[in-house]
Amino acid sequence: MIARQLLRTPTIYRGFATQIASSSRLLPAVLHLKTGQSFAGRAFGAPRSIYGETVFSTSITSYTESMTDPSYRGQILVFTTPLIGNYGVPSNKAPFNSRDVGVVLESSGIQCAGIVVADVAEKFSHYTAVESLSAWCNRYNIPGITGVDTRAITTLLRDQGTTLGKLAVGADAAAVPPAEHEYWDPSAENLVDQISTKEPYVLNATGDVKIAVLDFGAKANILRSLVRRGAAVTVFPWNFDFNAIRDQYDGLFLTNGPGDPQKCWDAAFKLRQTIEEWDKPIFGICMGHQIIGMAAGLDAYRMTFGNRGHNQPVLALASSGSISAGRVYVTSQNHQYALKLQDPFPQGWEPFFINCNDSSVEGIKSTLDSGKRVWGVQFHPESAGGPLDTIEMFTDFVAECRAEKLKVPLNTKDTMGAARVEPNLRLASKAIPVA
Numbered sequence: 162m163i164a165r166q167l168l169r170t171p172t173i174y175r176g177f178a179t180q181i182a183s184s185s186r187l188l189p190a191v192l193h194l195k196t197g198q199s200f201a202g203r204a205f206g207a208p209r210s211i212y213g214e215t216v217f218s219t220s221i222t223s224y225t226e227s228m229t230d231p232s233y234r235g236q237i238l239v240f241t242t243p244l245i246g247n248y249g250v251p252s253n254k255a256p257f258n259s260r261d262v263g264v265v266l267e268s269s270g271i272q273c274a275g276i277v278v279a280d281v282a283e284k285f286s287h288y289t290a291v292e293s294l295s296a297w298c299n300r301y302n303i304p305g306i307t308g309v310d311t312r313a314i315t316t317l318l319r320d321q322g323t324t325l326g327k328l329a330v331g332a333d334a335a336a337v338p339p340a341e342h343e344y345w346d347p348s349a350e351n352l353v354d355q356i357s358t359k360e361p362y363v364l365n366a367t368g369d370v371k372i373a374v375l376d377f378g379a380k381a382n383i384l385r386s387l388v389r390r391g392a393a394v395t396v397f398p399w400n401f402d403f404n405a406i407r408d409q410y411d412g413l414f415l416t417n418g419p420g421d422p423q424k425c426w427d428a429a430f431k432l433r434q435t436i437e438e439w440d441k442p443i444f445g446i447c448m449g450h451q452i453i454g455m456a457a458g459l460d461a462y463r464m465t466f467g468n469r470g471h472n473q474p475v476l477a478l479a480s481s482g483s484i485s486a487g488r489v490y491v492t493s494q495n496h497q498y499a500l501k502l503q504d505p506f507p508q509g510w511e512p513f514f515i516n517c518n519d520s521s522v523e524g525i526k527s528t529l530d531s532g533k534r535v536w537g538v539q540f541h542p543e544s545a546g547g548p549l550d551t552i553e554m555f556t557d558f559v560a561e562c563r564a565e566k567l568k569v570p571l572n573t574k575d576t577m578g579a580a581r582v583e584p585n586l587r588l589a590s591k592a593i594p595v596a
């Protein structure tokens with residue numbers, strides 16, 4: 162025991178808690194990382210300890226949307242923006258409307274395991290706010306730590322990669338850090354299976370075009386974005402056998418979701434059959450895009466620290482609908498895994514977008530000559546939060562499904578297409594590292 166304690170003597174970084182006038186009233190808290198570093202600060206939210214995977218997000222706003230995004234399930238979310246909580250938290254109840262999803266935020270509760278902020282705002286001000294960040298966290302039994310150097314934590318995570326952690330709160334903050342085997346690894350579990358709907362349900366039943374959604378942990382704004390474009394949306398469990406009922410639908414959508422996509426091979430195998438035998442439009446976002454890639458024959462891998470933030474630039478390599486090759490779009494992202502860029506791409510597929518910062522694959526699409534209309538993007542066109550540069554990809558998808566249903570050629574006006582530009586091949590070839 163003593164040997165273990167000696168071996169695991171943590172490096173404790175003392176926080177700069179003096180900046181928060183009232184922080185001395187708060188319970189002590191420590192963020193321990195499995196790699197041996199500990200950051201001491203003060204607790205807010207629920208007074209309990211939790212384990213999770215420590216990740217950082219560079220988004221400046223939308224802490225409420227990020228925290229309710231099911232893709233953050235099991236994660237301890239470090240915000241690089243120093244002041245978090247200043248606009249409070251709105252009521253999450255949307256006025257009842259069968260066309261919509263019933264919530265204002267991205268799901269019905271907080272999904273991340275805990276949060277880490279430099280300076281939690283105890284005073285908040287916004288016309289929609291009904292409670293403070295701390296009170297909201299408390300209601301959902303989610304702990305937070307404040308008064309820690311989030312810049313130091315982020316630098317560490319960027320260098321060593323996403324790291325398992327423990328947020329120790331109250332008396333537990335004085336205890337020795339956990340032994341390595343005690344850390345809980347959320348990506349070892351099938352988180353999608355925990356969060357996906359158990360039963361199919363319908364939104365906007367009277368919509369003119371029928372879209373099936375496979376729910377890997379859907380953000381509400383994805384469903385809203387389909388419904389608001391007039392689609393009748395049926396949401397199915399992630400591993401539902403869509404092939405058995407596919408003839409009743411005009412399009413298939415695959416949502417975002419938490420954890421390792423390789424836990425969802427079942428869905429990728431079923432999708433492979435759908436793509437081979439069904440000619441209607443298929444679109445996927447983030448986890449959905451990774452599943453499409455796996456079905457197409459690409460490998461998924463774990464990135465060092467992933468991409469989480471609202472200012473990720475992506476270069477379009479192909480034109481499609483509202484997207485023009487050669488343009489850079491600023492996007493919202495939240496992912497740890499990505500599809501491997503391979504040369505050549507599987508037959509019938511091409512890269513659609515590439516990340517301008519790290520050259521990771523940001524989108525794939527079926528080639529025109531494959532006769533298929535299947536595409537996926539690693540980023541979040543629905544935003545919430547983040548820029549709306551690519552929001553018209555939803556209009557493109559619903560327009561494609563509608564054209565498919567009516568058996569008419571796609572009216573390009575429906576896609577609200579931006580003026581086309583010639584692909585900037587010089588830029589594109591620079592972005593794709595050719596082995």
Ligand SMILES: NC(=O)CC[C@H](N)C(=O)O
Binds near residue numbers: 499
């Ligand atoms: N937002 C998402 O869908 C994330 C997908 C996957 N869980 C990843 O981390 O890469």
